[in-house]
Amino acid sequence: MRLLLKKKSIVLAVLLLVGGLYFISHSNFLMAGLSRSPEAHPNELSWQGELLVSKESWVDRGQYLPLNVSYQLLAGAPATQQRYLSIGISSVQRKKDSYLISTLQSLFSRSSSTERDSMVVVVLLADFDTSWRVATLTEIKTTFALELEQGQLVVIHVPQEFYPPITGLKRNYNDAPERVTFRSKQNLDYAFLIHYCAGLGQFYLQLEDDIACAKNFFSSMKSRIEEQKTKKTTWATLEFSSLGYIGKLYKSAHLPLLARFLFLFYQEMPCDWLLTHFKLVMTQKETILFKPSLFQHMGTFSSFKGLHNKLKDKDFEDSFYTNPLAEVYSDMSPYQKNYPNLAWDAGEGYFWGYAPHKGNHLTVVFKDPTVVTGISVETGSGLKDLLHSAQVDLGHDVVTANKDKSCKEFQKVGAIENGKFEMEGVDKKYSSASSCLRILVTAEQKDWVIIQKIRITTKKSEAPRQE
Incomplete structure (x- = not known):
């Protein structure tokens, strides 16, 4: 009997020792992950910028669900005062054509000076190809020097080391592995972009990098937002285009949750499907889609493998009209x-x-x-x-x-x-x-x-x- 008890004691001690070693090594790994900083990229002329974070959301107030990410500020400067609207655009290298510059030109040219002063456009250069980022950044600085100087445009990047695995993921919907990688990374890009924009504006508008805007889209959206406020109904998303992830507007207080939602389920499904679920869990039962659409998809070739894409919003109108009384x-x-x-x-x-x-x-x-x-x-x-x-x-x-x-x-x-x-x-x-x-x-x-x-x-x- 004593021999049996002695053997059990030895086994228990070994298990405790192994468990302790695992806990110590795992804790060290987590601490290392939390404290790591991005490697310097001197050729990018970039630097670390502080994130202007809103404390309106309980998520950020209590430091719940930490999103461990650090940003490289490539151009422009984070606003010190909250604007009415922040606009997020994520851009990657395309095999055929590029639409980012024309998209930015449309955003600024279709807005009055007063409207531009009330918004900030944040571009995430989400490609890991350094040479492409440097070339794109140079073109942005040359074309939009005034907007960068006036705080209407900010360009950022997230180093690859802050991304979770984007290969070898589950093949939901029987998608090809390359397709799963593409849409999963896109979800992460949007999560990081949205997280950065929390607090920059009262409202946040998500766009893609290949769109055209209706004239005075900003004022048209603002009037729709005010109209929605009078209805006193619960909403999480207002839609100003029926296509994909174009023209979707959110309250900035919801952005920390939205960023974590996309991050948490990044490998499960495409972003526009995830956003439908986010809207539902935020207790918005019906889609709130305004017509005519204020944004039109202009890209001819997709960012995924350069596939041909003729997708158009049939309800888009170049000039949002207001007939006289x-x-x-x-x-x-x-x-x-x-x-x-x-x-x-x-x-x-x-x-x-x-x-x-x-x-x-x-x-x-x-x-x-x-x-x-x-x-x-x-x-x-x-x-x-x-x-x-x-x-x-x-x-x-x-x-x-x-x-x-x-x-x-x-x-x-x-x-x-x-x-x-x-x-x-x-x-x-x-x-x-x-x-x-x-x-x-x-x-x-x-x-x-x-x-x-x-x-x-x-x-x-x-x-x-x-x-």
């Missing part, structure tokens, strides 16, 4: 709540009515007389519910009949053909200010009708001289 009337019966004014107002609504008869109309009465320079009318959805026979008129002298307003006299501007009407330079023929715009049905049709969008461009009319 007006009242809209129609004698065509609307289907459900698809009222006539929705064809005039900005947003994704439209007028949908029952089959029209000859003489039916939709009339827009301007609040103030307006000199119209351009008119655009789009009807139907695909090839269905087009308005087949109709004309577009401009009118003068507002009159009221049966509570509906219209104009006393109208002049025909042109006919709708194939469901559409486009005309520029309208003021060259109709130079005086108009009070109404009318779509007049010229023939009965059996199909219902959708009037998607009515848009006009205007110029200020000269005020009458006072004697």
Whole structure:
């Protein structure tokens, strides 16, 4: 019995010794990982910059879920004051073509000086090829010297040693190993980029490096954000493009969680799929997608193996329009709540009515007389519910009949053909200010009708001289 107890004691002591040695060695490994610093890359002319971290999130306040990463600041300087919007772009070397410079040019050229002062663009050069980074950085410094100086543009890099394994990963969805590596690294790139941007702005916008922007996209987004605030509904993501990871906007307070979410599940699925799950766990049940889209995918060749990619956002519009204030009337019966004014107002609504008869109309009465320079009318959805026979008129002298307003006299501007009407330079023929715009049905049709969008461009009319 004593011999048996002695043997058990010896075995227990050996197990404790081995366990202790493992714990000590493992702790040393973790400490080494936490204290490591990136190697110097003198050819990159880079230096370590401090991260401006927001303390709005409980994640950063309590140092929970530490994300061990150090950044090289390649160009620009981190803002000392929070902006309204930070914009994140991750870029890697492409086998065919490069779109980063044109993307940045679109961002800055499509924004006013006031808008640029309220935002900061952060570019993560996420390729491990040093020569490519140096060449790209040189081009950025040459092209955007003013934006870098004014703190509107920052360029960063994360050394490879801070990345977890990106090869030999699980082949979910039976993806090829190269595809798994590409999308997994992309998730990590975005995680590091988002982590850096936490606190730089009140809101964060994720873009890709091959897009074009609508004019004044910043102000358009800001108005949508304010509109969303009035609804007092829970949201984690507002979408300004239906494509991939383009035009997705987040509250900066959520960025520490989003960065860790992407990092934690980086090898499981592509980033746009992960973001759908993030939205759900943040208790946003429905997608909040605004139309028209403010960003368009411009790249012809993918960053993955240079594959050909013709992906386009069908709802993108180069200039986000705002029609002048007006009242809209129609004698065509609307289907459900698809009222006539929705064809005039900005947003994704439209007028949908029952089959029209000859003489039916939709009339827009301007609040103030307006000199119209351009008119655009789009009807139907695909090839269905087009308005087949109709004309577009401009009118003068507002009159009221049966509570509906219209104009006393109208002049025909042109006919709708194939469901559409486009005309520029309208003021060259109709130079005086108009009070109404009318779509007049010229023939009965059996199909219902959708009037998607009515848009006009205007110029200020000269005020009458006072004697």
